[in-house]
Amino acid sequence: xxxxxxxTLTWPEARERAEQxxxxxxxxxxxxxxxxxxxxxxxxxxxxxxxxxxxxRSEGSVLTAPMIHYGFNEHNMGFPGTITIREYVFIDFxxxxxxxxxxxxxxxxxxxxxxxxxxxxxxxxxxxxxxxxARAHWALAKDAVDRLxxxxxxxxxxxxxxxETSLYMYLRPELVEKDKMTPREAPSNVNQFIYDDxxxxxxxxxxxxxxxxxxxxxxxxxxxxxxxKGREFAESSICNLVDFCRVFREQTxxxxxxxxxxxxxxx
Ligand SMILES: [Zn+2]
Numbered sequence: 133x134x135x136x137x138x139x140t141l142t143w144p145e146a147r148e149r150a151e152q153x154x155x156x157x158x159x160x161x162x163x164x165x166x167x168x169x170x171x172x173x174x175x176x177x178x179x180x181x182x183x184x185x186x187x188x189r190s191e192g193s194v195l196t197a198p199m200i201h202y203g204f205n206e207h208n209m210g211f212p213g214t215i216t217i218r219e220y221v222f223i224d225f226x227x228x229x230x231x232x233x234x235x236x237x238x239x240x241x242x243x244x245x246x247x248x249x250x251x252x253x254x255x256x257x258x259x260x261x262x263x264x265x266a267r268a269h270w271a272l273a274k275d276a277v278d279r280l281x282x283x284x285x286x287x288x289x290x291x292x293x294x295x296e297t298s299l300y301m302y303l304r305p306e307l308v309e310k311d312k313m314t315p316r317e318a319p320s321n322v323n324q325f326i327y328d329d330x331x332x333x334x335x336x337x338x339x340x341x342x343x344x345x346x347x348x349x350x351x352x353x354x355x356x357x358x359x360x361k362g363r364e365f366a367e368s369s370i371c372n373l374v375d376f377c378r379v380f381r382e383q384t385x386x387x388x389x390x391x392x393x394x395x396x397x398x399x
Pocket of ligand 1: 166174175246247291292296
């Protein structure tokens with residue numbers, strides 16, 4: 133079987149895979165509260181499944197890097213169980229990981245993110261790196277969400293909600309405490325300008341302190357979750373990630389140029 137996890141390679145194998153133009157997928161997650169009914173590792177478990185399975189199905193053309201387990205989480209520190217990494221430390225850390233792959237000769241690197249507040253920081257690390265786009269895994273599941281979503285929009289799918297709970301029920305059913313699920317809370321749906329949802333936010337962006345607006349820590353409706361939906365959401369993310377990596381790998385990367393000065397002196 134062709135290895136699909138970067139951590140299992142020897143160094144000569146890593147060099148070989150760089151020469152073959154493998155795409156590196158870097159999963160990025162968080163350890164944070166997910167309501168009364170889910171463990172704090174939800175973001176880790178979901179993004180790990182999507183990225184490792186996409187690499188496994190790509191027959192050697194994609195390698196999943198070891199995950200960045202912790203994320204930027206200041207807004208959730210009012211709840212126990214949450215770990216936060218300061219924003220500049222996080223950006224630098226993500227950049228250093230991606231740039232280490234660049235130094236080995238990999239020129240196709242993708243951050244796949246599993247935690248909302250990481251996204252803008254992953255975008256910055258990705259912009260510094262120039263060969264590493266960043267995408268949230270839920271955005272890759274949009275086809276299945278459009279088909280199956282029952283939660284209201286906006287605010288119904290945001291955190292420990294129908295989407296995340298369905299996926300966790302599918303992947304780790306024994307750890308979902310169904311009797312502790314709380315009915316719908318949509319605290320970020322503040323007004324017509326400020327609202328938040330995994331699938332679209334309002335024109336004004338505000339990351340509120342979670343403890344101000346949610347009792348349980350949930351945003352959305354976990355009671356609408358099912359493992360069947362979770363399987364469909366995961367499949368959609370995995371298939372889209374496989375397709376993206378294939379297109380990304382085939383795309384040519386023109387050399388960077390500098391038009392700021394002419395090499396010929398005009399005396
Ligand atoms: Zn989450």
